[in-house]
Amino acid sequence: MQIAIIGAGNVGSALAKQWAKAGHTILLGLRDLNSTDAKELEKFSPNISSHTISEAINNSEVVLFSTPPEAAVTVAKQNPSLKNKIVIDATNSIFKKPEPYKTAFEGIKKETGCQEVVKCFNSTGFENMENPKYGNLVIDMFAASSSKKAKEVARTLSIDAGFAECYDFGGDDKVELLEQFALSWINLAILQKQGRNIAFKVLRK
Template sequence: MNIAIIGAGKNTEALAEGLANAGHDVFIGLKDTETYISPKLLTFENIFLVSVEDAARESDIIVITTPANEIREVAYMLGDVRRKTIADLSSFNFVRAVSYSNTHNVIKAITNCRNLVKCYNVTGYEDLVNPDFIGATTDMFMAGDSKKSKEVVKLLARDLGFIDCCDFGDGDTVPMLDEMSNCWNNRAVKQKMEASLAYKLVRK
């Protein structure tokens, strides 16, 4: 598939590498084409550095990894993406805007995209392409209103090595995922524990 990843930084680079290795064409959409990108990514024939607008236009699926405070600007830059699948992977999600409680609501309101999925792996960027933890694989978590788009996101999660992508429910359950992200951030970052901490659902 043609996949756009909107954003820069370690999460973007890890996702791009993993999805490119799985055989997808990856378009990294940058607000500034002079933004630093790891030279390693430039060795891939199926990774392309383009503008945000071009990445959205060329892709079937759009993955957003930008910080929460950039979501409004990026959403307006995407253009007409109503028929595309958008996976919102932006973290630390509580956007203090007038009528929006989280980035999921911001993207939905601005783009009118109905194929929007909130998705979290809730671990460090190092584990996006190697989600094995002492013999077990960490889980991916998602929420959204489109069953079809959630199936697409689940396939991409498996391409990255995540065996299970847990469906929390419709868009109303997104705040639960936000709280999971905040809990992880508190433990891994604020308490200065290892970044390689992850959530996993276990069954008896």
């Protein structure tokens, strides 16, 4: 897939590396084309290249938002071509809402009219995205959206990033719950001081 990554920070860089290794073409959408993070990523894989934000979006089928939530809404307003893309929203609006919206997910949908938006890659730390393995165990990912197509793409890209499974967390009405799930990880890892090398996995018996 041709994937635009808007925001090449912790989350964007981790997923760029995993997806590039899996053979996807990654177009980093950047405010600063001389960004050091982007130069490092280009060195990491020939599948990764740097572009302006609009160029990256216009030339991709799938767009990942891994920016602060308010930045995702601003970029959405400026890029109407998002309407026809699969958009993956990895942002969390837990500590700051992208006013007047409750989440970037809601803002992206309302500003672009895109129906294929999915919340995914928001519920665990970026270190777990760069390496989802815990010894012999492989952790899970979760995705919420009312678009079946967007959830299928999120699942494929979760498996390609190395996750064991991407569980269907429900429709658009479960997006805020998935952000609260992210807050649960943040609570355990950071506020309760368990450390960032922890993860959630669904077990069955």
